[in-house]
Amino acid sequence: MVSGPPPSDYFAIFGIEKKLALDLEDLQRRFYSNSREWHPDRHARASAQQLAWAEEASATLNDAWRVLRDPVARAEYVLKGEGFDIGEQRGKDVPPELLEEVFELNMALEEAREGDANAKSEVVRALAKFEGLLSEIDSERDTLFVEYDAASARDTLSRLRALLNRRKYLQNLVRDARATLA
Template structure:
């Protein structure tokens, strides 16, 4: 009859009453538009959660589905179908935007798997009695030292500028630092890609391990990209 994914709850089609996964925008039996599915973003495109994606294929599927749910096609449909076409379009856009970007996709998958990442989650987890707080030592001490030192240099340079001075020694050292941090960013991204493959091909244990590594890499990445941004700003000022 129909295959039920673990993550998808079977529901009955409003039109033909035949059950299907709560992951499709259209009933596989009568082809009628469905309310926004409750599954994850991957299932909207008929995919299992994974990190390595065929982006041209994803884009193709996005365009195909976008045309199918487009509100113009439901202008004369019933009120429910009109509303669903709007809601499905919004969902499809969110899903595509999230999955096509490598970092957003990684963060999204990690959240699906229950990892604590990103500013919004940390605010909640740190709330109230401070239980479930994140391990403060997740970021390596040497990176913290470096971030701190570089921030000191940046501040020094901004102060010197304010006083109308130009510190000849600072500029090259900042430029050097920027190149190094750019290089580290590339390294982090390469490591993330390696972990994608580990996750996509691994068993449950390998996946858990890869998830932990990826959370660490994303933290490192956030520091580095903030630094690169600040250095670039100061150099360009």
């Protein structure tokens, strides 16, 4: 039974400390157990106030589950909480050597759209390369997660944000490329 107004913080609603590297199995167990606890059926004899708290807790828990189980959304949640502007992204975050490859991929995509068969195989090759880069970024992200959990350094968060910007850029590109091939 809920005995007071539930927290609005996504980590607190799970009863865990703020951390970037999360044990997803543990998170899922907590999600199910908290969901059960706050279920309306369990509040049949509760006061109207307690029922309202339980509903509020459930709603926050659902939002928190959606955000925290996804590493990117989780990182953005923590960044936002620490005062980083998530929407603001600058061109600096894409290194020039990558820019060249992005340009080449765009060229190949344009030619593929115009029906050039050779260009299509070039897109496939470029796509594999960019997908490889994405998984490199993801393992770099996991390293930064552990680093932040250990020391809570602001500098780690800055690097994390730059990394996420790069990821977003690459992901848009990969999505466009896949759409062209489909």
